[in-house]
Amino acid sequence: MKLIHFTRLGVFLLLGLGACKREDEALPVPSVAGITPAAAPAGATLVLKGTHFGATATDNAVAFWQGTRSTAGTVTAATGTSLTVTIPESLPAGDYLVKVKAFGQTSPGSELTVLPPGPVVTRFWPLSARTGSKITIYGRNFSPVADQNEVFINLEGQPALGLKPEKATDTSLVVAPWGSPGDYTVQVVVNGQKATAPAKYNMTYNPPSISSMPFIPASAAAGATFQLFGNNFNPYAAFDTVYFATAQGPVVAPVTRAMAQVLTVTVPAGLSPGAYPVSVHVSGQVAYSPYPFTVLAPAPALTAFAPASVTPGSTMTITGTHFSPTAGRNTVVFTRDGNAMTAGVTGATATALTLSVPVYVVPGTYELSITVDGQVAVSAQPLTVVGDPKVTSITPGSGIPGSLITINGSGFSPVAADHQVEFVYGAGAAVPAPVTSAAYNMLKLAVPAGLAAQPLPYTVRVTVYGKTVQGPFTVTAPANAPTVTSYNGVSSVNRGATLTLVGTNLKATGAVTRVHFTPWPGGGVTTVADGTPDAAGTSLTVTVPNGLPAGQYQVAVEVNQVYGSAPDMLQVN
Incomplete structure (x- = not known):
């Protein structure tokens, strides 16, 4: 009996110790590694992947937490590493933490976004219409913001076409689909959630037409674009073909942009200049243009010119491409401050032009352009014109002081005040003469009053654009001008001595006759002394000023502001 008693006691002790050990062991905590999808609407099915789940659905409880509030989901299938769960239908849209409880242990929360309810398409109207007609799609859970809805129509065997609704409410969308005739599947996408209409939309077709004024522009070179106008084009460029x-x-001819009434078309590459009939093919329907499109020669390109700076009337060369080998078909224009001047083209090839710079162009920087058959190319760099004035003649070639003369030449400024004109005799002082009228090729002015007639011409200097040019002009004596023929037999005289001048018209009327002593050569300061003429005006005496430096002098007599010079120099000692 004692043996049996002790045996039973040992068994009880062993069983008790084993039970205590199992109760003390911690059960594993479930863990969610991922949720698919990461965002879904209420009522959608989720798959949770992880570890330590219960092997049957009833072993697991899944809750959707938002703050301190939780809502239970429905577990429909389970393994130790995967759960299939239905999001509660009543769950509002928002961000949640999903937690799994198994064997009394709860997993950390895993993020899930519950989306608003997805769209549902119940019907559309009309069931059939011509392409481009408006249809209304009815259903629910659409966005009242039109741009937040996408409508796709798909004809079997063709890419789906995406449409933006013209109008939108929670329960309806208005679209105007375009495409080839046929039966289309209609699908609505809102916030990434899709819904397909229960029936297909039947699209019929309006034939295209081309307007009576179809092209803008009506001509262009190969590779250029133009607009083709008409009606019933497909707004999806891939469905419009232009030939x-x-x-x-x-x-x-590639169509790069399309609307129902206008297509943007590229002129096919490689076409020769000429007129070409144009047609539009849309879904098996054809429209023809009332008149042809004109393909122009390739547009010119101006790549360089030489020299980089030119003078009026000079020759220059332009290089580039697609020039006309016929000189007269190339128009070269110099433009500055809105003023355009055409240059004459004297030689031409397809890649180079020779031209004459306009003689009347003023110095400055110019935009250089070339037009060939209505197409224009402009140089990327400006052309510099530098001043190059020239005097070719002075008419008349001689005249008395106060007479009007014209200086002929080129490279002058059209602004009179831009010029400085001076009359210089030998090494004498320069006498200015204001310009009264100016053009690119001539200047008009008066011979300065007081210039003495001289046996040799004066030098007339013209300064403009920083350059000085000159020409000869002979100043002649007026009919009553004084003349000095000699110094009464002497060629030198001492300072302070009396000098006798012989000539004609040496007596002033109501005024003093003056004698001018001007150093020679080199000009310098002219010294004036009063002279005493005889009654006949054929001689006068004058005292040589004491202050004159020794040297040679040009002597001139002034009578009533008219001058006459002695033919020879006078030596003053």
């Missing part, structure tokens, strides 16, 4: 009819067959 240029050539002798070798139709050539496709």
